[in-house]
Amino acid sequence: MTDKSSFLTSKLFEKDFISKEQLDDFKEYKAKNIFSLNTELLFLMYASVLLFTSGIGVLVYQNIDSIGHIAILAFVLLLTVLCFYFSFKNAPTFNKLETKFNNPIYDYVILTGSILSCVFLGYIQFQYAVFGLDYKWVSLSSALICFLIAYYFDSRMVLSIALTALTTFIGITLTPQKVFENEFMSNPVLLFSGIALGVLLVVWTIYSEKVELKKHFYFVFYTFAQHLIGICCLSGLFQEQWYLFLPIFIGIIYYFYKLSYTYFATSFFVFTLLYGFFGLNTLFSKVFDNSFLFEFFIMISPFYFIGSIFVFISLVKKFNKEKHASIS
Amino acid sequence: MQAYHKDLLENEAMISNAKSLFTQKFISKEQLKEVTSKLVSLDTNPNLLVRFGFFLLGCFLFSSIVGSVSLLFIPLLDSNYQIVPFFYFGVGIIVLEILVHKNYFKHGLDDAFIFCSQLALYIGVGILFESFLAVYLTMFVFGALFCIRYVNALSMFVSCIGLIAFIFMAITEHSFIPKALLPFIAFSIAVLLYSIYLKLNSIDGFYFYEFAFQNLKIFSLVLGYFSLNYMVVREMSATLLNVEVLPGEDIPLAFVFYASTFIIPAFYIVYSLFKKDRIILFVGILTFAYSIFTIRFYYQLLPIEVALVIGGIVLFIVAYLSIKRLQFCETGLTFKPDRGSDSSLLKNAQALIVSTQVPNAPAPNQSDMPFGGGGFSGGGAGGKF
Numbered sequence: 001m002t003d004k005s006s007f008l009t010s011k012l013f014e015k016d017f018i019s020k021e022q023l024d025d026f027k028e029y030k031a032k033n034i035f036s037l038n039t040e041l042l043f044l045m046y047a048s049v050l051l052f053t054s055g056i057g058v059l060v061y062q063n064i065d066s067i068g069h070i071a072i073l074a075f076v077l078l079l080t081v082l083c084f085y086f087s088f089k090n091a092p093t094f095n096k097l098e099t100k101f102n103n104p105i106y107d108y109v110i111l112t113g114s115i116l117s118c119v120f121l122g123y124i125q126f127q128y129a130v131f132g133l134d135y136k137w138v139s140l141s142s143a144l145i146c147f148l149i150a151y152y153f154d155s156r157m158v159l160s161i162a163l164t165a166l167t168t169f170i171g172i173t174l175t176p177q178k179v180f181e182n183e184f185m186s187n188p189v190l191l192f193s194g195i196a197l198g199v200l201l202v203v204w205t206i207y208s209e210k211v212e213l214k215k216h217f218y219f220v221f222y223t224f225a226q227h228l229i230g231i232c233c234l235s236g237l238f239q240e241q242w243y244l245f246l247p248i249f250i251g252i253i254y255y256f257y258k259l260s261y262t263y264f265a266t267s268f269f270v271f272t273l274l275y276g277f278f279g280l281n282t283l284f285s286k287v288f289d290n291s292f293l294f295e296f297f298i299m300i301s302p303f304y305f306i307g308s309i310f311v312f313i314s315l316v317k318k319f320n321k322e323k324h325a326s327i328s
Numbered sequence: 329m330q331a332y333h334k335d336l337l338e339n340e341a342m343i344s345n346a347k348s349l350f351t352q353k354f355i356s357k358e359q360l361k362e363v364t365s366k367l368v369s370l371d372t373n374p375n376l377l378v379r380f381g382f383f384l385l386g387c388f389l390f391s392s393i394v395g396s397v398s399l400l401f402i403p404l405l406d407s408n409y410q411i412v413p414f415f416y417f418g419v420g421i422i423v424l425e426i427l428v429h430k431n432y433f434k435h436g437l438d439d440a441f442i443f444c445s446q447l448a449l450y451i452g453v454g455i456l457f458e459s460f461l462a463v464y465l466t467m468f469v470f471g472a473l474f475c476i477r478y479v480n481a482l483s484m485f486v487s488c489i490g491l492i493a494f495i496f497m498a499i500t501e502h503s504f505i506p507k508a509l510l511p512f513i514a515f516s517i518a519v520l521l522y523s524i525y526l527k528l529n530s531i532d533g534f535y536f537y538e539f540a541f542q543n544l545k546i547f548s549l550v551l552g553y554f555s556l557n558y559m560v561v562r563e564m565s566a567t568l569l570n571v572e573v574l575p576g577e578d579i580p581l582a583f584v585f586y587a588s589t590f591i592i593p594a595f596y597i598v599y600s601l602f603k604k605d606r607i608i609l610f611v612g613i614l615t616f617a618y619s620i621f622t623i624r625f626y627y628q629l630l631p632i633e634v635a636l637v638i639g640g641i642v643l644f645i646v647a648y649l650s651i652k653r654l655q656f657c658e659t660g661l662t663f664k665p666d667r668g669s670d671s672s673l674l675k676n677a678q679a680l681i682v683s684t685q686v687p688n689a690p691a692p693n694q695s696d697m698p699f700g701g702g703g704f705s706g707g708g709a710g711g712k713f
Contacts, residue, residue: 004535008345011338017346017363018355026354029667032659035604036666037650039674040613044647046678052640058633105651111682156679164683216672220679270377298399301392309385309437316378324364 006030045108053115060123073123076116083113091153098216099154107155114149114158118142118165139169151213156220163201163224170197172228188239191232195248198229202255219265226256226268230275237282249279264323273312331428331477332370337536339367340433344374352668370433379436386440393419413452420445428478442480446470461501464494481539488547492517500568507568511585514555521548546607549596553615556588559622589619601661 006027013023056076063069087110092099101107122138124130131137146162149155170193205221208214229252236245253276260269288297330337346363349355373379394416398405405412424441432438453466467490475483495517499505505513525544528534534541554560562579565571571579579585596612599605624635654663665671 004341004538005345005348007532007535008342009349011342012346012349012363015342017359017366018349022354026349029352029354033604034659034664034666035601035606035661036664036669037654037661038663038665038669040606040609041647041651041654041663042674043678044613044643045651048640048643048647050640050682051636051643055633055636055638055640059637062633105648156675157682160679160683219672219676223676223680266375266377270375270381274381295399298392299396302389302396305385305389305392309382309389312382312385316373 003030042104042108045105046111049108049112049115053112053119056116057119060119061126064127073120076120080113080116080120083109083116087113087153094152096211096213098214101153106153107157110149110153110155111157114146114155114161117145118161121145136169136171139165143169150217154214156217159217159220160224163220167194167197167224167228170194172232188236188241188244191236191239191245194232195229195236198225198232198252201225201228218263222256222259222265222268226252226271226275230271234275234279234282237279237286242286246283253279260319261322266319266323269319273315277308277312329476330479331425332431332433332479336368336370336431337433337479339369340372341536343367343369347374348668352666370431372432372434373436374434379434379439382436383440383443386437387444390420390423390440390444393423410452410456413448413455416448417445417452420448424478433479438478439480439482442474442478442483446474446483446486461494461497464490464497466490468494475537475540479536479540481543484540484543485547488521488544488551492551508565508580510564510568511555511561515552518548518552518555521551542607546611549608549611550615553592553596553611553618556585556592557618557622558582558585558589559625561585562626589622590616593619604661 009018009023009026012018013020056072059072060069060076087101087106090101090103090106092101121142125135125138131141143162143165146158146165150159150162171190172194201221202225205218205225208217208221229248233245233249233252236242237249239245253272256268256272257276260266260272288294343364346355346360350357350360373382397416397419398412420441424438424445427435427438427441449470450463450467454460454463457463468487469490471483471485471487471490474480475487492514495513496510499507499510499513521544525541525548528537528544529541562573562585565579566573573579593612593616596608596615600608600612620639629635630638651663654661657663
C-alpha cells in the first residue's frame with residue numbers, strides 16, 4: 001500500500017481541501033524520507049544517566065571502610081565538578097525567559113551533576129551527620145541546590161527532582177509506586193502539610209507568572225501541586241475529620257478546572273474531573289454506607305453512572321470546542 | 329460486517345490526517361477548520377487521557393449494570409449460574425451496538441464495552457466447558473470478530489493471544505506434536521503472522537485497520553523474539569520436559585538460543601533503521617534490554633550496581649556517538665526533530681518520570697543494603713522510618 005498519510009493527503013486534495021502547491025510541498029517532504037531519531041536518542045541518553053546514577057547511588061555506600069571507597073567518592077566529586085564546569089562553560093547567560101543549551105546533551109550533563117550532588121550530600125550526612133540526626137535537612141538542602149540549578153540552567157528535570165526532595169522534606173514520598181502500593185499516609189497533620197506545600201507551589205507559580213520568571217515551568221509546578229493536593233484531600237476525605245478537607249477539596253477542584261481552561265491543558269482537565277468524581281463517590285459512600293437503602297442504591301447505580309457519563313461528555317465537548325477555537 | 333459506515337471511517341481518517349498536516353505546518357488553520365466542519369465524522373477522543381477516563385467510566389457503568397441485574401434476579405441465578413455471564417455478554421453487546429449506532433468510535437466508552445463484554449463471554453465459556461482450550465479458541469475467534477466489526481485494535485491482541493495460547497495448550501497438554509519442537513513452532517507462527525501482516529497491510533482499502541495491523545505486527549515481533557529467547561526456552565524445558573540443567577551443562581542446542589537471543593533484537597534494530605519503522609525500533613530496543621537481563625539472570629559476572637554504572641556509561645557513549653553522527657543530516661536518518669514535533673512534550677515527560685526514579689534522599693528504604701563494616705548502624709536511620 002502507498003503510505004497511509006500520502007494516500008489520505010491526496011484524498012484531501014481530490015476533495016479540494018488543499019491546494020496543488022500544498023500537496024507538492026508534502027510530497028517533496030515525504031521524498032526526503034526523513035526518519036528523526038531525536039526523541040529516541042535523547043531518551044537513551046536520559047536512560048543512561050538514570051542507570052549510571054542509580055549504580056553510583058548504591059556504590060558510594062558500599063565497602064565504606066576500604067580504600068576503593070574513597071576512590072569512588074573522589075571520583076563522584078570530581079565528576080560532579082566536571083559536570084558543572086562544562087555546563088557553566090556552555091550555558092547561555094541566565095535569562096528569566098526560557099533558555100536552551102545549543103547542544104541538548106548538556107541537559108543530561110546537568111541532570112547527572114544534580115543527582116550526583118544529591119547522592120554526595122546524602123553520603124556526607126550518612127557518614128558525618130553534618131545536619132544532626134535528622135535526615136530531612138538533607139532533603140531540604142538537596143531541594144535548594146536543585147532549585148538553584150533548575151532555575152539557572154532552565155532544566156525541568158532538575159526542577160522535578162527539587163520538588164520531590166521538597167515533598168520528602170515534609171515527610172511525604174510522592175511517587176506513583178507509593179500511591180499505588182497504598183502506602184499513603186493517614187496522618188491528618190501530614191495531609192495538611194502536604195496541602196500547604198501544594199498551595200505554596202501554586203502561589204509561587206502565580207507569582208512567577210507575574211514577574212515572568214521561567215514561566216514555562218508552570219506545567220511541572222502545577223502537575224505536582226495538583227496531585228499533591230488531590231491525593232492529600234482524597235485521603236483526607238477518608239479520615240474522621242473529613243469535613244475539614246471538603247472545602248479545600250472543592251476549592252482546588254474549582255481552581256484547577258479554571259486553570260485547565262487558561263492553559264488548555266488536557267491533563268489538568270482530566271485529572272480535575274477524575275479527582276472530583278472520586279471525591280464525590282467517596283462522599284456518597286460515606287453518606288449511604290450501612291444505610292438500609294443500600295440495595296436500592298445498587299439498583300439505581302447504573303442511572304447514576306449514565307448520568308455522570310452524560311455530564312462528562314458535555315464537559316469534554318465544551319473543553320475541546322474552546323481548545324480548538326484557541327489554536328492559533 | 330463493519331459496524332460503522334465506511335464513509336464515516338474514511339472521513340475520520342482524513343480529519344486526523346488533516347490535523348497532523350496542520351501540526352506539521354503544511355496547511356493553515358482555516359483549512360483544518362474547513363475539513364473538520366465539512367466532513368461528517370465519528371465521535372472520537374483522540375486524547376488518550378480522555379479516552380482512558382471514559383474507558384474507566386464505561387467499566388463502572390458495566391459493572392453497575394451487572395450488580396443491579398444480579399440483585400434483581402438472585403433467586404433465578406442460583407440454579408442457572410452458567411448462563412449468567414452469557415447474559416452479561418448480551419447486555420454488553422446491546423449497549424455496544426447502541427453506542428456504535430450513535431457513532432461512538434475510539435471514544436473510550438465503546439472500548440470499555442468491547443472489553444467488558446468479551447471478558448464476560450470468555451468467563452462464560454470457561455465456566456460452561458471447564459476447559460482452557462475452549463476459552464482460547466473463543467478468544468481467537470471472537471477477538472478477530474470484534475476487531476473486524478468494531479474496528480478495534482486491542483481485540484487484535486486478544487485474538488493473537490488466544491491463537492498462540494490455544495496452540496501452546498494443544499501441544500503441551502494433548503501432545504499433538506513433540507514438545508521439544510515448541511520454540512521452533514512458535515517462531516514459525518511468528519513468521520507466519522508477520523507475513524499475514526505484510527499481506528493485509530498492502531491492501532489499500534483497509535487503512536482504517538492500521539492500528540489493528542500494527543498490533544498484529546508488534547505481537548508477531550515479540551512472539552518471534554520470546555520463542556527463541558534463551559531464558560524462556562530454558563525455563564520452559566525445565567517445567568515441560570523436566571530438563572535439569574546441572575552446573576557445567578546446558579540445555580540442548582544452547583548455542584542456537586544464545587545466538588538468537590542477541591541476533592533477533594540486533595536484526596530488529598538494523599531492519600527498523602533500514603525500513604524507517606519506529607515500532608520495530610522500539611521492540612528492538614526493549615527486547616535487547618531483555619536479552620541483557622536474560623544473560624545476567626544466569627551469569628552474574630558483575631554485581632548489579634557495577635553493571636548499572638557500566639551499562640550507563642556504554643549507553644551514554646552509544647547515544648552520544650549517534651547524536652554526533654546524525655546531528656547535521658538533512659535527509660534519511662537524522663537527529664533533527666520531526667517537523668512540527670513539540671519538544672516541550674518530551675521535556676515535561678522526562679521531568680515527570682525523573683521524580684519516580686531518583687533516590688534524592690539518602691534512601692532510608694535501602695536498609696537491606698550490604699554495608700561494609702559495622703559500628704555505624706545508628707548513624708543514619710532517623711527515628712521516623
